[in-house]
């Protein structure tokens with residue numbers, strides 16, 4: 247087990263519980279009966295949800311095909327279209343005037359987009375993309391800020407059955423390049439830039455740099471104008487969105503794809519240096535997105551105003567901004583910027599302005615707002631809120647209580663939702679009208695989901711005990727694989743406990759049998775709810791000419807959950823002539839290396855600190871003992887060193903750091 251867990255032991259002494267109010271329970275979308283219904287007939291339960299929540303062009307007769315396990319296929323003989331389900335059918339049902347997107351730009355600009363307008367825009371964009379040669383099955387990379395066009399672009403791809411690969415705008419040109427290559431994307435959709443922290447931040451240059459590295463299949467770059475800044479232009483390749491989309495016809499026949507047709511690829515960090523292209527398909531994914539969005543947030547599409555703060559570059563932005571809410575016909579807020587621009591009350595101001603009723607964000611954001619002080623949200627009217635959600639990392643009880651009291655006025659249920667890029671949709675969470683919520687626990691698998699905590703040998707553990715979280719039955723929104731690497735899929739997720747999905751998280755049952763997540767048990771870090779791989783950052787560091795060896799650990803951090811701390815050994819020898827020296831030399835080296843990681847992966851991966859050392863602690867077999875480095879990074883007494891090849895190395899490291 248990962249040794250981050252002892253610090254989390256105290257979570258299990260938490261005994262407070264908050265049952266839903268009788269009024270909330272009485273009006274809730276889901277009652278406790280759904281657990282029983284799903285236990286009695288799990289596949290029947292999901293088949294009913296798939297039929298009830300989605301519109302199928304061809305109904306399915308097969309629910310689950312496990313003949314190719316661990317590749318599981320759902321609703322295989324059905325046909326549908328994701329964009330039609332997200333938009334058109336609401337218009338056909340007479341809800342075209344309902345607002346789909348309440349968009350707020352960081353610079354204060356606003357756009358209100360109804361379902362009818364969204365339907366027309368998606369159809370135009372689909373026609374425009376098809377006009378650029380994109381056909382069903384082609385991959386499209388999307389590298390956009392949080393503007394309505396991001397959602398339009400995703401849906402336009404879905405409409406023609408072209409899987410999208412959204413790359414977070416905070417990733418570098420290098421990271422974008424490797425993702426474009428891996429997916430063999432033929433089109434990139436980007437913008438001149440977006441607004442962040444009051445300034446225009448350019449995006450198009452990273453696309454130009456990525457494509458200049460060569461080897462890609464990209465024929466066109468479709469560019470949305472957002473900031474109005476100057477952009478370099480490649481004639482014949484680059485096309486302005488405004489030159490093609492507004493003129494394209496607003497009618498487009500959706501491509502009815504098989505339920506198992508790939509909907510998207512999304513890259514996430516794993517335990518190796520190479521990000522994994524997690525791919526999801528259409529029917530099962532949409533079923534579970536729609537069901538969980540309705541059940542976990544108790545969504546009432548006619549009256550609720552929903553807001554999830556995630557960027558579409560992450561899976562939360564896929565399932566709970568682009569797909570779940572729209573498939574359910576919700577009205578949602580989409581905000582372009584950061585919570586502190588132009589002032590630290592911006593989020594609460596938005597909640598007050600639009601009367602947001604359901605709010606979904608990450609623990610790191612909650613902890614940041616706690617730090618800023620409760621008088622900031624206290625200055626806004628948050629009485630419209632009725633459900634609060636948390637996602638991305640374990641939420642500590644203190645932050646949970648603050649969220650409930652300060653933001654939720656002690657009246658809103660807080661749902662802590664556990665899931666992953668791989669699971670596609672929420673798996674473990676309280677139900678707001680059913681569960682007595684506990685601060686810091688994700689608690690129970692949702693109806694239709696089977697999860698167990700297993701010991702080392704794969705045996706289920708009992709109440710009060712901990713181990714590894716596993717999903718024991720296939721679920722509709724599950725990943726269908728790692729793009730282009732079936733073997734890695736089977737090895738990563740299905741070999742640790744044969745026949746069961748290994749999530750990579752440690753977890754414990756409390757005495758009531760509720761689940762508490764304890765963080766990753768592998769070399770994946772969670773920084774501000776973003777997954778980063780230690781190995782990936784280590785590879786980036788050793789790619790720099792000054793670095794001989796590097797070890798990266800995730801050290802606990804009060805605000806970001808974990809923070810990246812790197813230990814590096816510099817190269818000696820004559821061939822390195824440009825190494826900064828003198829009084830400021832050390833600082834110059836650190837800044838250069840941080841910048842280098844930012845360039846290779848993206849600003850989110852920049853280490854919080856880089857410590858230059860002369861040795862790294864290794865076992866006799868040469869494996870770096872990250873546990874000991876984490877002790878150093880967290881200013882703790884260094885733990886057991888008996889398995890080190892050279893027992894004195896930790897003393898050396900600490901003496902060196904004390905001197906530096």
Ligand code: WTA
Nearest residue numbers: 637638639640662663664665666667763777
């Ligand atoms: C962590 C984000 C505790 C976990 C949706 C998981 C959580 C990883 C929670 C997936 C939660 C996510 N409580 N830990 N409620 N939600 N995690 O793929 O370690 O970006 O494996 O998906 O985040 O991160 P990913």
